[in-house]
Amino acid sequence: MLTSNPFAELSASVPPAIMQTFVVVMAFLVVAGTLVDIVHKRSARYFFDEWRRSRNRARRPVGGGQMVSIAVQTAVVDVMTSGEFCNMRRRLAHLLTMYGFVIYVVTTAILVFAYPTPATPAPASLPILWYIGALMVCFGGYWFWFFIRVDVAAEGNSPFRLVRADVFIVALVLSVTFGLIWALLQTAGSVAWAYVFLALYLIATTVLFGSIPWSKFSHMFFKPAAALQKRVAEANGTRSNLPAPADAPMKLGSVVKHAHHY
Template identity: 70%
Template sequence: MFTSNPFAELSAFIPPIVMQTYVVIMILMVVGGTLFDIMHKKSAKYFFDNWRNAKNKGTRQIGGGEMVSLAIRTAAVEGLASGEFCNAQRRTAHLLTMYGFVAYVVTTVIMVFAYPTPATPAPAILPTLWTIGALMVCLGGYWFWFFIRVDVTAEGNSPFRLMRADLFIVSLVVSVTVGLLWAYVQATGNTALANVFLALYFLATTVLFGSIPWSKFSHMFFKPAAAFQKRVEEANGSSNLPAPADSPEIYGSNRRQPQNY
């Protein structure tokens, strides 16, 4: 399982062109769903209006070099390191999920398009990274779902309470979990059970990428832009946020770190 391409084995039942077409459709769903979300919620208009207002209200001009520096810092801190999360556990869970998902998706695309059949065996590193990425998603996703979510840790709600806002994380962990089960069962030679997991895998993956306008999937594109805008506003003096206190007071005797952000 860890060194064999599960999609190549699947080619005995499903032609590679079908798998490749499905992947392309999922990519188009991401693009189309994100664009629809932007137009429906007018996110781009809101962003550019704020950008223009911040520029007009700014007390100093930002040069091109400083703008590039702010963009690099945003990409490094908020983008690559999820620095916006104060809670170390949530940041770790987020990073596990994010990098695991990237590894999982990239290796899936490579194996489906470059090594679609046993006649073109994939390097062992690809299915290994696919499995590791999927396990990272499961670790980060289930950790967040059962132990970190604010409505579970702070509000005392059941971790099995579902809301529309949970659509992304639920469909993500279900898709990846079922994908791992499918790959494992297929490797054992149990064709009937493997087909069941394969059908569930397709269903969960379609829900994941097809529900973008109603889930938080597109936030991964909005958050870096919002973080960059915040840095620009702080740099040009147009930010209306209060400066952080030197020694913020912690009320009560139980001094705990924030649990919900």
């Protein structure tokens, strides 16, 4: 079951060209939505202005070799291992969702464009990776949503309380969940229910990629830039006008309680 390409099976009723067009449209929405978000929030202008101010106020020069080292540290620590999260549960949930989403998207594109019909059977490993990526997204996403989210874990709000900032994670988890259910139902031969969940899958996916200007989707592009900028500011001594951390912070009042939701 898990070695079956769900998109090849779907080609019996939906032409591969339509599936491929849908994927291209979703990719276009990612690019267009990110650009709209950048223009609307002036994120790029902020980063370039902050970079220029940091360079002009630099107390120490940052050489080319050091810059390469900073870029590598940013990629490894802040991007690949999500080092900004102090809470290990939060980091694991984020990494599961992030890497699962990457695996899921890449294998989807390969299956849709390279192996769109049963006439071009996909290697058994690709559908398995598709399912693994989807399950990783679901595990990380639901773990975060029901047990780690700040307004649930720390503030006691209902996990079913929705705000606009939740559009990305909700649309992502629902899209992948509906996709998994559709694929399993289709493989099991439940045609009617498979079409129902296929429709839900397409709707949730469209919301996921179409809501980028109003969701946190584009943060995956901004966060590496912000992390790099922070490391450069620390290296050149400006620290973004923030004070240096104290060697031994004073402990006043009651015992410090460490946060469990970051």
